[in-house]
Amino acid sequence: MNAHAGKSTAASHTIAITLEVNGRQHALTVEPRYTLADVLRDELGLTGLHLGCEQGVCGACTVHIDGQAAVSCLVLAVEAQGADIRTVESLAAPGGALSPLQQAFLDHGAFQCGFCTPGFLMVGQQLIDQGLARDRDTVRAGLSGNICRCTGYEPIIDAILSVTKMERAA
Ligand code: FES
Ligand code: FES
Secondary structure (H helix, E strand, C coil), rough: CCCCHCCCCCCCCEEEEEEEEECEEEEEEEEECCHHHHHHHHHCCCCCCCCCCCCCCCCCCCECCCCEEEEEHCCCCHHHHCHHHHHHEHHHCCCCCCHHHHHHHHHCCCCCCCCCCCHHHHHHHHHHHHHCCHHHHHHHCCCCCCCCCCCCCCCHHHHHHHHHHHHHHH
């Protein structure tokens, strides 16, 4: 069943759009009101991102849009045309090997239920990529838009900092 079905029964017009997701172009037909999160999950099957609040508060739906972390529940799919969209599925290598950050989350026990994890991974990766994961304070500030009910955040910060440390040592 299409997950959009429960959102409205009113007949709506649809439009053709093209999204570039994880390096692949996708031609889609969507209603203008569909969010990027909806389209990624329901139309493209990229269910790694999670939908929690759907109000931009929890960060579970975070993806990268042109290299910037963004909550995909607040972006309309039509607005994301022409952007380079990356989801959590893009982190692992094509063969499935975990990325250094994913491995660090495992090693540091940085998740429990895992609901928030895709969002934290995407924000954490951006902080690392942009050299913003310098110390606990900068990482904590960078993660301020993401909520975790389970871990107390410290293992997540440890995991992100460990990757920065590894990269500096390399
Ligand atoms: S589901 Fe998007 S921020 Fe919570
Ligand atoms: S691991 Fe459960 S909400 Fe973060």
